[in-house]
Amino acid sequence: MAFKSKLLLVAFLLSVLFLSVYAASATQDPELKQCRHQCEHQQGFDSKQREQCEQRCDKYIKQKREEEKHRRKSEGGGSFYPISEIGRAQEEEEEFQGRQQQDQNPYFFEDEHFETRVQTEEGRFQLLQKFTERSALLRAIENYRIGFLVTKPHAFVAPSHFDADTVLFVFQGRPAVTIVRGEKRETHNLERGDLFRIPAGTPVYMVNRDENEKLFIVNFMKPVSVPGEYEAFYAAGGENPESFFKAFSPQVLQAALKTEMNKLERLFGQQRQGSITRASKEQIKKLSQQHGQGGSEGFWPFHGGQSSSDAFNLFSKHPSQANKFGRLFEADFNDLKQLQELNLLVSFANITQGAMVGPFFNSRATKISFVLDGEGYFEMACPHVSSTGRQEQQPQPQQRQKSSPRYQKISGNLRPGVVFVAPAGHPMTAIASRNSNLQIICFEVNAHDNIRVPLAGKKNVVSQFDKEAKELAFNVPAREVDRIFNNQDDEFFFEGPNEQPEHGRAYA
């Protein structure tokens, strides 16, 4: 009796202790402290893992703050934060919602999934999080990054080199891009629609020649140093951006540059406005004078590159698909041979308002789409994400006993700045709203030998099946299959649905 009561007592006390831990983890510094303490004392962790564990602690604290900031903005987007739920044990409901959304759609990215790498008065550079930070289902594109640069008219972007191969797409503005290779300097005056590739480690700077229009550039990057990580290195600069020269010891710098320290301190101390500043009309005029492009042989891969082949304008080419519902412009290995190295195909889709593209799938390529203008939504069929709303990287025996997987609808609302991913083999479609054309730039990774397989309209794959295959597969007379799959006589771009679907599955 006394014993039993004491047992209850202890049980109660233990739960008190338990709760107090979470109480602690609600306040900030203690939480971080506890998190790192746990990393510290986790048995069987090697130093690398502990290090990473601690980084996650810091990251979580940071992102929680970020998230709270977002909440204050009452965008409600906070629950999208991949990390945001940790420690919010008390908000079970909200957390569950959060994961629901996040897990059901690891293929969809919005503003809050971008981090600001550079921000000044004159412009900013935003970088999308690593794809695999979101979900292991994106391992196929783990080592690619995507971001965008926005600047005011007449902005100058300071010289730097990146540890990544980069492909630029100019959507707005008229940048003069200068790259330096060996003893040669090349300036390329780019226009809307231009694709331009900057090899890893190439010093580059640019200026927006346009006096009125802002500059908007989308960056596709493949890191060469730490897979999936991306860093910029500023040779010039001072306090802000900091020049990497400042990391070296004074003695070393003095010897290397044969210059006394006081001169160096002055040189590396004046720049304080950041890496995106404003250039004068006169400076822009000078910076836009093209030069050095003749000698670019042997600079690009396959050592015969003409400067004419350093850039390619997507809109200069006849669209590969075009009807009143939309147009598709594509650049392949022949158009810009630098794409071959990256095994990349770039395409620009302009979907007429109220129209749609697809459904179709890519046979081998994984398609990363960045919405540039307009609104709409996309849908994709996915076998990896089950109807429970949780991913199955590991197949589930029970479910597999069935004669086929079920397919989950992946969907999301599209607006400028949204990124969505369609892995190889996954059927997808995108629909433009009735109010505006939907303009999307697409980067298709693993493009070699890729084939786009249409699922509706002329050339749809189902119509290709043998009569008998149709009957056996659908278990209806073949003519019924044909009657349906031959109705749509347009190709690739179609008239869209009358009203936007409530987001449910096609069939209850």
Next chain:
Amino acid sequence: MAFKSKLLLVAFLLSVLFLSVYAASATQDPELKQCRHQCEHQQGFDSKQREQCEQRCDKYIKQKREEEKHRRKSEGGGSFYPISEIGRAQEEEEEFQGRQQQDQNPYFFEDEHFETRVQTEEGRFQLLQKFTERSALLRAIENYRIGFLVTKPHAFVAPSHFDADTVLFVFQGRPAVTIVRGEKRETHNLERGDLFRIPAGTPVYMVNRDENEKLFIVNFMKPVSVPGEYEAFYAAGGENPESFFKAFSPQVLQAALKTEMNKLERLFGQQRQGSITRASKEQIKKLSQQHGQGGSEGFWPFHGGQSSSDAFNLFSKHPSQANKFGRLFEADFNDLKQLQELNLLVSFANITQGAMVGPFFNSRATKISFVLDGEGYFEMACPHVSSTGRQEQQPQPQQRQKSSPRYQKISGNLRPGVVFVAPAGHPMTAIASRNSNLQIICFEVNAHDNIRVPLAGKKNVVSQFDKEAKELAFNVPAREVDRIFNNQDDEFFFEGPNEQPEHGRAYA
């Protein structure tokens, strides 16, 4: 005194509490709940890791059930389950056995390591678990999968595409395989011994033309979407297999196919028998009519493929090794150029009853062997798996102090359906039982520039050493080395041992 008693009391109560946790983890749902709760509140986990943690919880529950099912079948194979031991804290002994077997031989796979992806009245498709689920020592083949398809005579396999490049080997039956690329349909009537490659994302369906013989096909797959994961996408179908069309919103489908919902619901609702069904004699006759193969140029890689080069029969070629003890048939890049893309060599070994193959090793290739017929056993020397029966991915300083690693014998009994792996450089041998020939299909990954190095028989490598090297290496007169290594005058296939060894090391 009172204090001490209270201390003992609390200690006792704590252990009670402790045990109760495991008590809980014996019953099912509570265990899952606790497991996921732990993932939830693990500090320093980012959402992806938590997600995966939770998946492991689910997986564990599922596999525990599976395992219990197996136990009921009293196959005793349960202890092979890679995951099966978790939470069986109480069964220390059994668990230890389990790991012993599993760890000492991560190169050996049996029935219970396959999952059933498709199962109907007419047939089934089984897929081997990811190699790295078993052991990190198989990272070299992490992104490859192997499986097999078995159907009754006259079975039809519904149209689908996969997110993986696939190579089929027909061991039994006479399949008519139809693939659709762009606007072209090709039908290939395959026979026993045929290799056939299906590029990722290619819609394919097949029928077993044979009225009496079942169909048995081995599938080698290289995923292109999520590395190491494999999914099938059914365009046709209805309830079962489900068509991926059903994942799209009704409004979207109606617009894409220009058809009212009721018609679509009918079309996608009739098929309920699953993805492997029975075809009529008439249907088979039609489905077997070859067509479209002439125009296959530009369809296969290297854009000059003749349909004649789409398939290759292993047995059509002169065996690369043949004597009364066995025969080896090999297909290389020249025989089926699609193999070059996959950097793959395929071989078929038929070891005469009572005979053996090897010992030998591959210089660069990792060899995945699937036993098709007969019985026997294999042995392999492995430096990664120590005599303690645990793997050392991390070398062990102490042990390394020795002048060389010790080699562990890896062995296993071979019977149809068993898969075993020999990594590059690992000496291996396989022995056929006295009752039946042993037939094995082998997929050698990373085959480019691979060389097979014989360790016995004519051309054995030891005989090639300089006289002085033999003396210094064996510390005996060279003639003694020669006397032994020149005894065996056969090549590759040899007369086997008189009796099967008890499974111990060669030397105590």
Next chain:
Amino acid sequence: MAFKSKLLLVAFLLSVLFLSVYAASATQDPELKQCRHQCEHQQGFDSKQREQCEQRCDKYIKQKREEEKHRRKSEGGGSFYPISEIGRAQEEEEEFQGRQQQDQNPYFFEDEHFETRVQTEEGRFQLLQKFTERSALLRAIENYRIGFLVTKPHAFVAPSHFDADTVLFVFQGRPAVTIVRGEKRETHNLERGDLFRIPAGTPVYMVNRDENEKLFIVNFMKPVSVPGEYEAFYAAGGENPESFFKAFSPQVLQAALKTEMNKLERLFGQQRQGSITRASKEQIKKLSQQHGQGGSEGFWPFHGGQSSSDAFNLFSKHPSQANKFGRLFEADFNDLKQLQELNLLVSFANITQGAMVGPFFNSRATKISFVLDGEGYFEMACPHVSSTGRQEQQPQPQQRQKSSPRYQKISGNLRPGVVFVAPAGHPMTAIASRNSNLQIICFEVNAHDNIRVPLAGKKNVVSQFDKEAKELAFNVPAREVDRIFNNQDDEFFFEGPNEQPEHGRAYA
């Protein structure tokens, strides 16, 4: 009241229990036991992870012993042990120091980061730990290993094959290297400066022909079996080195070699001196007779290799950089075409005493440097390692808000046996002490299309910028930039600083 006291009591008791855990983890076997117990019962671990967890436990115990050994040697290097801190919870200070050093410089490796794979009277082979054991920032070179072989004059290294492609650099001694491919044996008499490539799985043995000079060879390896893991397989040998033949069952061996067991036991039992032994003058003379090299066509990649192209002497080529401050010898794909397969460039830098090399960076290659002779120090600017001394694989929002990353100085003292790594894009420099020339062998991974970008001296990249870019980037008149960057009129190698810097940042 009574309640409150009991609460305090229990709280106290719990902390006692808590501490007792760490008390336990101070003593050895209990610690291991607990560590493994924790792995055992970690929910949501699959068997592979548990396995690895347990391996880490063992590894930790082993390395702790190692470390204590080192401590006794009072080299103080113990704190460099990547794993050494675990469980040293009580020594918070020391541990913190440990991580400080380790984290701030994951690019720097010393003696204690090598393990001894082979050690005999006559010589030893040391292998550097996996780069990623040290830091995830080295993922780009995860699958490469580096090591070195040292032997006495007239030492013989027993026949073995490795599961890795290997490139040898002969720094000292005159090895006769014999490789066996198929039925052909080739002997290559190498000299100081020779590069020689041994394909994975090729049986090889060597002897140091020199009677007086020791042999010193640096090995660069790319594993083909388990990524990043490296194993040697001894065909010949007996007790020590153990022959892998001994892993097979007696019955199997007898059948394969057609020889009775007693003979085999004798053959595989005589060698006990280890894999590096002493050869007689006579044996060396025989082993040095070159043969078989004519017929090497089709043996090397690109199937046209002449034996002349199997080895290349770095010093036979005109230095690519040379002045009174140093000389650089480089071997590229044209010099030794086997390097192309490995996408590798090898260079040898001889920096005059008191002089320096760089600063410069590689556009795509990651450079692994091994110090062969002399002393000095290196410095590198790194954006990944923040000033807090902890790595950021995950970018930090707050910090990123700034207009640029800050760069951390990475530095270390160079002496023979030290390895340091410069990832692509990272500016670096190396300085020779005033007492001796600094000799370094460098392996540049991912060398295809790599460009070395000079940051000082003639051709420095900053001087290439447009006048306007200089003004905008530095915010000073362009002539001031030029005045500084044109001071240094030497190239690549420069006169070094007068005194070695205290290890701080260039600017407070």
